[in-house]
Amino acid sequence: MNKFLWPLIGFIVLIVLLAVGLNLNPRDVPSPLVGKPAPLFSLPQIHAPAKTFSPQEMQGKVWLLNVWASWCVSCRQEHPVLVELAKSKTVPLIGLNYKELRGDGGIDTDKINPATEQKQAIERAAGWLARHGDPYTLSVLDLDGRVGINYGVYGVPETYVIDKAGVIRMKHTGPITPDIFSGKILPLVAELSK
Amino acid sequence: MKRWLFILALALGSIVAQAKEAAPLAADEVVEKRMVAISDELRCLVCQNESLSGSHAELANDLRREIRTLINEGKSDAEIMDFMVSRYGDFVRYRPPVKGTTLLLWFGPAALLALGLFGLIRYVRRRNDDISDAPLNSEEQRQADALLLHKDSQQ
Numbered sequence: 001m002n003k004f005l006w007p008l009i010g011f012i013v014l015i016v017l018l019a020v021g022l023n024l025n026p027r028d029v030p031s032p033l034v035g036k037p038a039p040l041f042s043l044p045q046i047h048a049p050a051k052t053f054s055p056q057e058m059q060g061k062v063w064l065l066n067v068w069a070s071w072c073v074s075c076r077q078e079h080p081v082l083v084e085l086a087k088s089k090t091v092p093l094i095g096l097n098y099k100e101l102r103g104d105g106g107i108d109t110d111k112i113n114p115a116t117e118q119k120q121a122i123e124r125a126a127g128w129l130a131r132h133g134d135p136y137t138l139s140v141l142d143l144d145g146r147v148g149i150n151y152g153v154y155g156v157p158e159t160y161v162i163d164k165a166g167v168i169r170m171k172h173t174g175p176i177t178p179d180i181f182s183g184k185i186l187p188l189v190a191e192l193s194k
Numbered sequence: 195m196k197r198w199l200f201i202l203a204l205a206l207g208s209i210v211a212q213a214k215e216a217a218p219l220a221a222d223e224v225v226e227k228r229m230v231a232i233s234d235e236l237r238c239l240v241c242q243n244e245s246l247s248g249s250h251a252e253l254a255n256d257l258r259r260e261i262r263t264l265i266n267e268g269k270s271d272a273e274i275m276d277f278m279v280s281r282y283g284d285f286v287r288y289r290p291p292v293k294g295t296t297l298l299l300w301f302g303p304a305a306l307l308a309l310g311l312f313g314l315i316r317y318v319r320r321r322n323d324d325i326s327d328a329p330l331n332s333e334e335q336r337q338a339d340a341l342l343l344h345k346d347s348q349q
Binding site: 026027030031032033099102103105144145146149150151152154155 | 237240242253256257260279280281282283284285342
């Protein structure tokens, strides 16, 4: 009896470990930026390229920063959730348009000068927002993705919850589902807004 | 003839396309060597089992460019490592630092080996005891001696 018991226990332990391992999401990398001040930037706005936006303007407010791009397929998946959120007006949503042209493999941006790149990026991004609805208070352009690097972006879409003091309180990688929105993001926003 | 021209045009076209794919060589070889050395130690977050130096992902390209820029700014390797870790976390390093959350990672295999050795030694010892615990009785001993002697006499 004892002869078979230990291998059996070992086998069950192995199965449990494998099952847990398979159900973990390898994309869910904990961000070291949670609890740190949101990196500063100053980027042109999509709907008013002459004006820039900086996170400092949101001091004193709880807000969401959503990283998106028109070439990003999962962004389309989460978009209805964002549009719903915008209708409810519970929390300001700022869009960070990530590498609108450079992220699209089909375009060779080496041959485009920066001014043309910005113009084309705005056309594409604004066109996408016009088609799918614009949930953003405003959106800014991160053409070369350097602001994205400062925020540790590695898979669009990503969403950050930033508190009144400008500290990142939560990061979500991947599309926001209605469950994640109402179960995790909204309660956190409510708590931070107190 | 027309067909041949068409094929030739296609062939030339593909050569041009390939030429475009080649990544621009960095001007400075020293910078490039350091960049490769650093990015060998870093994980590409898009394709997680590839190093940053070997990955073709867009983000890997951007990060290599960023590392080049930092090298040109005169940053040390440790500072560049900090730059990456402060944005992407310890996960980005193939050799994460030893701390509470990585203890299992660093010492787990050794602990497992020790446990296995312990089990093996115990098992072998116990089996030894079992064998020596079953001595021959006098009748068996006589039979064994007879067999052994018989064998010797045959040789």
